[in-house]
Amino acid sequence: MIINHSLKKIMLAIVLAGAAAAPAIAQVSININLAPPPPQHEAVPALAPAQVWAPGYWAWTGERHVWVRGHAIQKRDGYRWAPDRWEQRSNGYYRQPGTWVRDANHVYVKDKKDKKDKYEKYDKRDKHNDKRHGNDNGNGHGKGHGKHD
Secondary structure, X not given: OHHHHHHHHHHXXXXXXXXHHHHHHHOOOOOEOOOOOOOOOOOOOOOOOOEEEEOOEEEEOOOOEXXXXXXXXXXXXXXXXXXXXXXXXXXXXXXXXXXXXXXOOOOXXXXXXXXXXXXXXXXXXXXXXXXXXXXXXXXXXXXXXXXXX
């Protein structure tokens, strides 16, 4: 019984030590001494207006570089896609994954339908007020513009 209890404590200590070390292992970057080949040329297909092209890149399998084909991704308004790339540092090559970067040259444009919706909502409120006050004709402003008997 005592051996079984001690074994449980040891196993629990091993599991907890492994769990504490796991985040540190996940953050380790791989240093590769072999430079990736030049990027392959890919024909970019026609894209939907809401898409951008994420170009292909060389990935490392642990033994060699393999080409990962480019693909279409959903566009993010106000951002541009910075593609995957390899950086050479003092003792090797490091892959930087692709990411969205804020585009300083982006110009935000309001849709025309936004203005139309705003005015439609305003017009509906005016019509509602006219009916509530008994003004079925005219614009509801001033006197003498209503019904004539």
